[in-house]
Amino acid sequence: MKKFPDDNTISKPVIPFMVESLMKGTHNFSIYEVKNGKLEDAIDVATKRVLEFSKMGGIKYKIRYYLSASEAMKSINLSMPS
Numbered sequence: 001m002k003k004f005p006d007d008n009t010i011s012k013p014v015i016p017f018m019v020e021s022l023m024k025g026t027h028n029f030s031i032y033e034v035k036n037g038k039l040e041d042a043i044d045v046a047t048k049r050v051l052e053f054s055k056m057g058g059i060k061y062k063i064r065y066y067l068s069a070s071e072a073m074k075s076i077n078l079s080m081p082s
Contacts, residue, residue, distance in 0.1 A: 004048050011040045011045075039065065 006013055011032040020027040034042040043063060050061040070080050 003052060004045055006032075007041075007045065010035060010041045019056070 006016075011034045013030070014033050015029070015031040018029045018031075021028070030046075033044065043065070046063050050059075050063065053059050054061065067075065073080050
């Protein structure tokens with residue numbers, strides 16, 4: 001997106017854009033790997049992008065973030081099994 005381009009200091013695109021066709025429209029997805037300590041910045045960029053699309057009307061959006069398995073384990077003070 002020209003107005004809010006990717007910022008490699010915040011995140012790296014894994015799958016920049018994909019579409020799932022449905023009977024009542026589409027689901028559009030982007031997957032980014034966020035750099036350590038940059039989650040708030042990444043959510044800010046994602047929010048600005050979807051708000052641009054929402055100006056078209058009829059657009060619903062969710063911003064989701066997921067942890068890798070090792071990040072999830074660390075968050076509960078465990079480590080990945082060998």
